Amino acid sequence: xxxxxxxxxxxxxxxxxxxxxxxxxxxxxxxxxxxxxxxxxxxxxxxxxxxxxxxxxxxxxxxxxxxxxxxxxxxxxxxxxxxxxxxxxxxxxxxxxxxxxxxxxxxxxxxxxxxxxxxxxxxxxxxxxxxxxxxxxxxxxxxxxxxxxxxxxxxxxxxxxxxxxxxxxxxxxxxxxxxxxxxxxxxxxxxxxxxxxxxxxxxxxxxxxxxxxxxxxxxxxxxxxxxxxxxxxxxxxxxxxxxxxxxxxxxxxxxxxxxxxxxxxxxxxxxxxxxxxxxxxxxxxxxxxxxxxxxxxxxxxxxxxxxxxxxxxxxxxxxxxxxxxxxxxxxxxxxxxxxxxxxxxxxxxxxxxxxxxxxxxxxxxxxxxxxxxxxxxxxxxxxxxxxxxxxxxxxxxxxxxxxxxxxxxxxxxxxxxxxxxxx
DNA sequence: AACCATGCCAACCGCGTAGCC
DNA sequence: TGGCTACGCGGTTGGCATGGT
Numbered sequence: 001x002x003x004x005x006x007x008x009x010x011x012x013x014x015x016x017x018x019x020x021x022x023x024x025x026x027x028x029x030x031x032x033x034x035x036x037x038x039x040x041x042x043x044x045x046x047x048x049x050x051x052x053x054x055x056x057x058x059x060x061x062x063x064x065x066x067x068x069x070x071x072x073x074x075x076x077x078x079x080x081x082x083x084x085x086x087x088x089x090x091x092x093x094x095x096x097x098x099x100x101x102x103x104x105x106x107x108x109x110x111x112x113x114x115x116x117x118x119x120x121x122x123x124x125x126x127x128x129x130x131x132x133x134x135x136x137x138x139x140x141x142x143x144x145x146x147x148x149x150x151x152x153x154x155x156x157x158x159x160x161x162x163x164x165x166x167x168x169x170x171x172x173x174x175x176x177x178x179x180x181x182x183x184x185x186x187x188x189x190x191x192x193x194x195x196x197x198x199x200x201x202x203x204x205x206x207x208x209x210x211x212x213x214x215x216x217x218x219x220x221x222x223x224x225x226x227x228x229x230x231x232x233x234x235x236x237x238x239x240x241x242x243x244x245x246x247x248x249x250x251x252x253x254x255x256x257x258x259x260x261x262x263x264x265x266x267x268x269x270x271x272x273x274x275x276x277x278x279x280x281x282x283x284x285x286x287x288x289x290x291x292x293x294x295x296x297x298x299x300x301x302x303x304x305x306x307x308x309x310x311x312x313x314x315x316x317x318x319x320x321x322x323x324x325x326x327x328x329x330x331x332x333x334x335x336x337x338x339x340x341x342x343x344x345x346x347x348x349x350x351x352x353x354x355x356x357x358x359x360x361x362x363x364x365x366x367x368x369x370x371x372x373x374x375x376x377x378x379x380x381x382x383x384x385x386x387x388x389x390x391x392x393x394x395x396x397x398x399x400x401x402x403x404x405x406x407x408x409x410x411x412x413x414x415x416x417x418x419x420x421x422x423x
Numbered sequence: 424a425a426c427c428a429t430g431c432c433a434a435c436c437g438c439g440t441a442g443c444c
Numbered sequence: 445t446g447g448c449t450a451c452g453c454g455g456t457t458g459g460c461a462t463g464g465t
Contacts, residue, residue: 016433016459038450054451055434090453101453102433110431 013047017056021046025053026061059100066098070107078104079112083126 013021028044034057037050046053070078074096081092089101089108096104113123120129 014435036450050450051436051452052434058452059433087454105454106432 012041012049012052014052017060021048022056022061025056029057029061055102059102062100064098065100070099074099075107075112075115078108079116079126082108082112082123 017025024044024046025040028040032043034040034054037054040046040050040053041048044053048056077096078092081095085091087105089105093099093101093104108123116123116126117129121127122129122131
């Protein structure tokens with residue numbers, strides 16, 4: 001903990017970097033890589049601390065940096081991502097290739113905030129300013145946190161979506177979750193306010209998706225979709241490519257194709273899909289921690305065969321079956337059983353919680369409210385059904401493994417149906 | 424031309440945390 | 445298990461550039 005040891009060393013230069021210093025650092029890193037940053041200044045002959053070198057490299061010298069002004073599309077994307085991720089600049093930066101977190105942060109503070117205010121939008125909450133002012137003037141205090149007539153969190157005024165009901169109801173019925181779990185952190189105000197497609201749209205897209213899949217027929221009911229919003233915990237959203245988004249929808253008002261993490265076991269199954277190969281930080285605490293990746297430079301790279309590759313939307317549908325089981329409807333009990341308890345010993349993750357909540361809940365979980373709350377606000381990857389449905393309907397093109405996909409698809413619908421019947 | 428205010432951006436600072444011993 | 449090191453992140457600061465008076 002504490003400060004980097006090199007920062008204590010004396011006679012280290014501070015302030016702006018000279019071209020000579022830049023050259024030294026650049027030469028050193030291009031020749032040897034940075035390795036351990038604390039040794040870089042010494043090896044490169046610089047009177048700087050390693051931290052400073054790292055920052056200079058990341059923010060200025062890195063060859064893949066994009067120079068120049070931000071485009072409108074980039075700004076839009078930043079706004080959208082900020083609505084979802086809050087001030088998690090590094091995560092936002094991973095969605096803007098060639099841009100650094102520092103750059104984005106500066107842009108946000110200097111330009112975007114101002115623009116949003118001019119448009120009458122509060123940059124912190126992404127709500128209309130008038131609404132924010134009103135809530136400040138008269139903060140809503142309601143004792144009836146269980147009210148089903150409103151999705152607005154009474155303490156914060158932030159729309160929670162129906163998932164909050166699910167949680168509240170779950171908490172009430174099982175007495176497992178303190179009510180504060182529904183309280184969103186203002187840091188990521190948009191977290192719970194994604195514009196969500198109506199159920200009808202989901203069903204419509206779901207059915208049209210099915211219809212678009214040759215040989216796919218339903219033997220079960222199309223389920224009622226019981227919530228507007230899904231939050232899926234991504235164990236390492238900060239890592240590169242861990243968020244899926246549709247490049248073509250950058251001007252949309254929502255992050256419409258953010259996908260949840262998917263089980264690595266899923267990846268190794270018939271789908272031929274791979275977890276992110278360039279993500280050494282995907283340590284993975286369990287089945288939910290792996291990530292699919294979308295390589296902006298090579299959109300079809302996640303498919304070993306290419307047959308399930310990019311469909312023009314900018315992302316690929318991966319395994320529907322396990323995805324649904326382990327991430328979208330994790331509480332259904334349809335997910336692989338092996339994961340159900342193991343994860344609870346660690347920080348409780350969304351899917352684990354939801355998965356673990358409905359079956360017999362260990363008494364110890366009563367103490368996990370805080371963890372849950374943290375996970376709620378840490379739900380750094382979110383899942384918007386609109387994008388999912390669009391992807392579903394458009395990605396499932398005839399492929400060589402179509403019978404498998406078709407079968408999975410069919411099973412998924414049956415399971416979804418069963419799941420919702422059980423809720 | 425001089426001064427001041429404001430904006431922008433690079434860099435710093437402090438903290439959290441993973442990994443190692 | 446606890447301490448230490450190193451890394452990464454987000455907030456903040458400071459200096460330069462620009463525009464207005």
